Amino acid sequence: MSVGETVPGRRRRRDLTELPRWIVLAIYAVLIVVPLAVVVFTALKTTTQMYADPFGLPTDPTMSNFTELLGGDRLGRSLANSAIVTVVSVSATLLLTSLASFAIVRLGGRAGTVIYVLFALGLAVPAQVAMIPQYVIFRQLGLTNSLLGLILINIAVTCSVAIFILTGFFQTLPKELFEAAEVDGASNWHIFWQIALPISAPSVAAVAIFLFVMHWNDLLYPLLFITDPEKATLPKALLDFKGEYSTNYPMLFAGVIIASIPMVVAYVFLQRWFVAGMTAGSLKG
Structure with missing residues (x-):
């Protein structure tokens, strides 16, 4: 001064x-x-109120849109389908990609680099490019119009990004830690489950939230693979409120709010792990 x-x-x-x-x-x-x-x-408006004053405050707030949505069977089935697809897809992807990322780091050398680059190349291919081949393969396997097929395609298209993130974190872990465990007689399997995975919990949680948002909000693959309304996920079910000549915006927006609640709850409970996972790489020295 x-x-x-x-x-x-x-x-x-x-x-x-x-x-x-x-x-x-x-x-x-x-x-x-x-x-x-x-x-x-x-x-919180009726359709008449919405068209009369689209951006104004609701003069007579109503919960009828929410009660109608929650009282119907269609939304309940779609919520259940989305929950099943999302939970199974995220869990399976985390298990497979954490094992693959740990194997890439432990393998090291030219072989580990080549495998890592092959997975990373998946990030350079737009999803739309592979949609037709994917649909043909899944149709030949009888996996179209099924939740299992949707789960498998979700795992396939998100493995690259999950491996990219987790491998980067596993590479920051001190090799001396693994070498000390090997001296004590620990196998690679024991090192992964007892040492590497617990240390990597923040990064795994960050990837879990990222995958959860991707799978929960996914509309592209349900539109491509699912034709049976009974097996529709929530984003696909919300399209029913959009017609060719008119759209029930109050009902649609009420569905959007309901669909957003699980993501908000997941982030509230995992935000500590999410922030720690996002900053973990920069704190490793």
Whole structure:
């Protein structure tokens, strides 16, 4: 602080330098809050109220959209289907990719690099490019229009990104830790389950949340593989509220809110692990 400069003066100068950051944050907050408010307000309106005042506050809030959705069998089946597909897909993907990532790191050398690059190349291929071959293969195997086929395709398309993230974290673990376990007579299987996996829990949780959001919100593959309404997932079931000439926006937005609740709950309970997993790589020295 220069001679004669007061503490309030220094504080005002610091506030001016931080002003652009606060402006950017305020704009970002508006971009997030306004669409969310529109969704909530619309879900509390009837169709007539919505078309009369699309962006206004609900003059006579109603929960009829939620009660109608939750009272019907169709949404309940779709919720159950989404839950089954998401939980099984995330669990199987985490198990397979954590084992593969650990094997790549333990193998090391040129062989480990080649295997890692082959998986990483999957990130460079857009999902739409492989959709037709995937559909043909699954149809020949009799796996279309089934939850099992949807689970298998989810595992296949997300293995690359999960291995990419988990391998990067496993590489930051000290090799001396594994070498000490080997000296004590531990096998690779024991090292993975008893040492590597517990240490990697934050990164595994971060990948789990990422996969959960991808699978829960996925609409592309259910549209491609599922034709039976009884086996539709929640995002596909919500399309029923969008017609060719008219759309029931209050009912649709109420369904969107219901579909968002599991993701919010999952993040609330796993946010500590998620933040730790996102920063784990930078804290390893």
